[in-house]
Amino acid sequence: xxxxxxxxxxxxxxxxxxxxxxxxxxxxxxxxxxxxxxxxxxxxxxxxxxxxxxxxxxxxxxxxxxxxxxxxxxxxxxxxxxxxxxxxxxxxxxxxxxxxxxxxxxxxxxxxxxxxxxxxxxxxxxxxxxxxxxxxxxxxxxxxxxxxxxxxxxxxxxxxxxxxxxxxxxxxxxxxxxxxxxxxxxxxxxxxxxxxxxxxxxxxxxxxxxxxxxxxxxxxxxxxxxxxxxxxxxxxxxxxxxxxxxxxxxxxxxxxxxxxxxxxxxxxxxxxxxxxxxxxxxxxxxxxxxxxxxxxxxxxxxxxxxx
Amino acid sequence: xxxxxxxxxxxxxxxxxxxxxxxxxxxxxxxxxxxxxxxxxxxxxxxxxxxxxxxxxxxxxxxxxxxxxxxxxxxxxxxxxxxxxxxxxxxxxxxxxxxxxxxxxxxxxxxxxxxxxxxxxxxxxxxxxxxxxxxxxxxxxxxxxxxxxxxxxxxxxxxxxxxxxxxxxxxxxxxxxxxxxxxxxxxxxxxxxxxxxxxxxxxxxxxxxxxxxxxxxxxxxxxxxxxxxxxxxxxxxxxxxxxxxxxxxxxxxxxxxxxxxxxxxxxxxxxxxxxxxxxxxxxxxxxxxxxxxxxxxxxxxxxxxxxxxxxxxxxxxxxxxxxxxxxxxxxxxxxxxxxxxxxxxxxxxxxxxxxxxxxxxxxxxxxxxx
Numbered sequence: 097x098x099x100x101x102x103x104x105x106x107x108x109x110x111x112x113x114x115x116x117x118x119x120x121x122x123x124x125x126x127x128x129x130x131x132x133x134x135x136x137x138x139x140x141x142x143x144x145x146x147x148x149x150x151x152x153x154x155x156x157x158x159x160x161x162x163x164x165x166x167x168x169x170x171x172x173x174x175x176x177x178x179x180x181x182x183x184x185x186x187x188x189x190x191x192x193x194x195x196x197x198x199x200x201x202x203x204x205x206x207x208x209x210x211x212x213x214x215x216x217x218x219x220x221x222x223x224x225x226x227x228x229x230x231x232x233x234x235x236x237x238x239x240x241x242x243x244x245x246x247x248x249x250x251x252x253x254x255x256x257x258x259x260x261x262x263x264x265x266x267x268x269x270x271x272x273x274x275x276x277x278x279x280x281x282x283x284x285x286x287x288x289x290x291x292x293x294x295x296x297x298x299x300x301x302x303x304x305x306x307x308x309x310x311x312x313x314x315x316x317x318x319x320x321x322x323x324x325x326x327x328x329x330x331x332x333x334x335x336x337x338x339x340x341x342x343x344x345x346x347x348x349x350x351x352x353x354x355x356x357x358x359x360x361x362x363x364x365x366x367x368x369x370x371x372x373x374x375x376x377x378x379x380x381x382x383x384x385x386x387x388x389x390x391x392x393x394x395x396x397x398x399x400x401x402x403x
Numbered sequence: 404x405x406x407x408x409x410x411x412x413x414x415x416x417x418x419x420x421x422x423x424x425x426x427x428x429x430x431x432x433x434x435x436x437x438x439x440x441x442x443x444x445x446x447x448x449x450x451x452x453x454x455x456x457x458x459x460x461x462x463x464x465x466x467x468x469x470x471x472x473x474x475x476x477x478x479x480x481x482x483x484x485x486x487x488x489x490x491x492x493x494x495x496x497x498x499x500x501x502x503x504x505x506x507x508x509x510x511x512x513x514x515x516x517x518x519x520x521x522x523x524x525x526x527x528x529x530x531x532x533x534x535x536x537x538x539x540x541x542x543x544x545x546x547x548x549x550x551x552x553x554x555x556x557x558x559x560x561x562x563x564x565x566x567x568x569x570x571x572x573x574x575x576x577x578x579x580x581x582x583x584x585x586x587x588x589x590x591x592x593x594x595x596x597x598x599x600x601x602x603x604x605x606x607x608x609x610x611x612x613x614x615x616x617x618x619x620x621x622x623x624x625x626x627x628x629x630x631x632x633x634x635x636x637x638x639x640x641x642x643x644x645x646x647x648x649x650x651x652x653x654x655x656x657x658x659x660x661x662x663x664x665x666x667x668x669x670x671x672x673x674x675x676x677x678x679x680x681x682x683x684x685x686x687x688x689x690x691x692x693x694x695x696x697x698x699x700x701x702x703x704x705x706x707x708x709x710x711x712x713x714x715x716x717x718x719x720x721x722x723x724x725x726x727x728x729x730x731x732x733x734x735x736x737x738x739x740x741x742x743x744x745x746x747x748x749x750x751x752x753x754x755x756x757x758x759x760x761x762x763x764x765x766x767x768x769x770x771x772x773x
Contacts, residue, residue: 100734103727110723133417135705136409136712142418143702149419150428150694157432164439228442234669236442261666269435269675272682399741 101398108391115384122377131368141365148362155355158270162348165268165278166341171225172280173337179220179285180330186213186301187323193308193316200311207308214252214301218243221255221286221298231282234264240282241298251305255298257287270347276340285333294322297329404591405711407475411595411603412708414467415701423460424697427614430457431681437662438674442628447657451649454636458647461611465644468604472569475596482527482589483558483573489524490542490555493517497539498553504538529586545583547575558582569596599707606700608643609686613693615641617680625661625673634659 097103125131135142189206192198198206221231221241232240235258244254263283267275288295300322307315416422433453437446496517503510517540524530524542531543535552542550549556556575563570573582584590615637622636635650653659663670686696 097727098731098734098736098739100730100736101738102734103730106726106730107723110719130419133419134412134708135415135418135701136412136708137705139702139705139709142705143698146418146424146698146701147694149425150698153425153428153432157435161435161439226440228669232669234663234666236669238668261669264666264670266441266669266671267675268439269678273679275675399738403741403745 104395108387108395112384112387112391115380115387119377119380119384122373122380125368125373126370126377129368129370130366132366145362145366148358148365152355152358152362154272155351155358158272159348159351159355161268162270162344162351165270165276166344166348168225168230168278169337169341169344171223172230173334173341175220175223175230176280176285176330176334176337179217180327180334182213182216182220183297183323183327183330186210186304187320187327189213189308190304190316190320190323194313194320196313203308203311207305210301210305210308211251214298214305217286217298217301218252218255221282230279231286232258232262233279233281233283234261234266241286252298252302254302255287255296257282262287270344271351274347276343278340280333280337285329288329294325297326300326404594405708405715407471407591407595408599408704408708408711410471411468411600412704414464414471415603415704416464418701421460422701423464424694424701426453426457426460427681427694427697429453430614431678434674434678437660438671438678441662441671441674442668444657447628447660450660451654451657454649455654457614458637458649461607461644461647465604465607468600468607469569469645472566472596472600475592476569476571479573479589479592479596480560480571482592483560486524486528486544486549486573487555487558489520490550490557493520493524493540493542494550494553494555496520497550501537501539501553510538525587527587528584528589545585547580547582599704603700603704604644606696608645610693610697610700611644611647612642613686614680615647617683617685618677621673621677621680622661624664626663626665626667626670627661628658628667629656630667631659632661634661636660 124133132138132141132145189209193203193206218241222239223230228236229238229240230236232238238258240258240262242256243252244256245251246253263281264279265277265281266279268278270276283289286297290296294300300319303315304319304323307313307319419425430453433446433450437443437450440446496513500510500513500517503513521530521532521540521542528544530549533541533543535541537552539552540550541548541552547556556577558573559576561572561574561581563572573584574580575582584593618636619639623633625634626632627634634652636653638648638650641647662672662674664673681694682692684690684692686693687699691699
């Protein structure tokens with residue numbers, strides 16, 4: 097091929113531009129530390145990175161949900177353990193009363209202690225966590241249990257729950273497609289809706305208090321059985337909460353593991369091997385420099401200079 | 404083509420950062436924050452903000468795509484003016500060249516000028532050139548003749564009322580037929596303006612409409628914090644990505660956001676259902692969920708851009724080769740010219756020497772005669 101001055105000039109320009117482009121590319125990778133930034137850098141990897149970004153951000157959200165659920169359930173668990181303690185005390189009082197060896201004053205003392213326990217139980221039933229009532233089902237903004245007092249004595253004669261939503265179950269999404277309850281509806285523990293007295297923990301305590309006052313030993317004995325039913329329900333609930341929390345903690349660990357794996361995966365797809373790119377950059381720099389030097393030496397060469 | 408695609412890719416943003424993909428994630432996550440705290444106003448306000456960001460990102464992406472089309476449209480109009488200009492000049496040179504030939508002159512300069520014009524014209528629009536025996540050339544634009552002898556068929560711009568500022572065609576003034584551009588920069592611009600960008604826009608609209616319709620469908624069934632029902636979440640007047648917006652009532656009254664189907668407090672079931680909308684595989688013939696579908700759009704544009712880039716590189720190499728061969732045949736080498744000049748100089752010197760000799764000889768003869 098005949099090589100003219102123009103041929104050399106054109107080739108040189110195209111080659112220099114190509115080298116400048118290569119250097120610009122390496123420079124960008126070195127500055128950002130990322131090999132894939134735009135989809136066109138590598139469409140397949142970009143797609144993968146976007147999917148991983150998506151998964152990671154969603155799992156972060158699930159982790160938040162799980163942490164929130166653990167906090168809620170932990171709070172409910174504490175309340176339930178307290179309830180267990182006072183119900184056991186009430187049972188012990190009932191057993192004492194049932195001996196039949198106590199005089200009227202003693203029984204009155206036991207009755208007043210049971211009355212205190214009744215008040216405590218209502219307080220627990222109306223417990224709040226972060227501004228929300230936790231045993232009211234969907235009734236989170238309104239105290240779910242209301243004491244009905246005797247007009248003259250001021251004693252609690254019954255405890256009334258709210259008309260609707262008491263059995264509402266609130267769920268958290270803890271994994272894709274997996275929901276778990278994070279509340280204990282009051283109907284599981286305090287008032288099951290069972291028309292018999294043993295389904296209503298407050299009524300059991302009211303009956304016990306009244307039986308002790310009246311010295312009605314038979315009724316006191318019935319109350320012991322009813323209290324056992326209530327204690328069973330509380331114990332079952334504590335076990336259930338424990339199970340939920342356990343499952344949530346496992347999920348939390350799983351989510352963390354999955355996110356670590358996804359982040360590694362993303363880093364593999366996206367991050368630049370700096371050592372490789374630094375040496376690549378050095379090489380490109382040398383090539384560009386020598387190409388420029390060559391250009392400055394060869395391009396001015398012409399026969400004219402030697403005539 | 405390559406430049407247009409790169410612009411489209413830019414509009415969709417980098418794959419990390421605050422691209423539409425991450426804003427979409429944040430929107431759905433905000434429903435979970437609200438589900439975690441169903442009675443909270445803070446979580447509601449946060450959701451409103453996330454939703455507005457999502458709508459704004461859709462708006463600006465759609466706007467960006469429209470701007471690309473409008474810019475390309477203006478560029479195409481300019482290209483048409485250039486085609487007219489070049490065609491007129493070529494026709495003009497055609498007549499000058501043929502006159503020179505009839506006068507028996509060699510119109511080298513004029514031929515060079517015409518070559519440059521044809522070169523330029525072929526860069527902006529695909530043309531075919533036919534040389535006539537008279538030295539004139541006929542230029543075809545696609546299948547249609549553009550320059551015949553010394554006549555030019557002028558082009559005019561015909562706006563398209565449907566596509567507004569983003570559309571319009573080049574037509575021949577004489578018969579009103581649309582110009583079929585088959586190559587050059589104009590072809591790439593038309594491709595991007597009329598198919599690549601509208602396709603991307605259509606898909607973007609699908610994503611936006613899916614989110615708006617599904618969320619609204621669920622939301623109207625829900626009970627808001629203030630006990631009201633039947634509220635829209637997204638504006639019912641929105642028709643796509645360009646005008647995606649929150650319902651104005653929701654915007655001003657976040658308590659109107661419904662997270663429940665049973666109670667105005669506590670219950671969060673609806674917020675969970677709306678969060679799960681992102682997993683519904685109802686796009687792309689019920690094969691993709693919204694995230695997959697969006698990622699598919701970005702990946703496809705990326706792949707097209709990458710392909711255009713490769714083709715561009717390849718054509719730069721091919722062009723370089725062709726230029727080198729053109730230089731080989733028609734280029735001027737200074738060295739050759741210099742060498743030739745020296746040879747000529749030597750011949751001249753030799754002739755001069757010869758003349759000198761003859762002169763000397765003649766002088767001698769004359770002196771003898773004297």
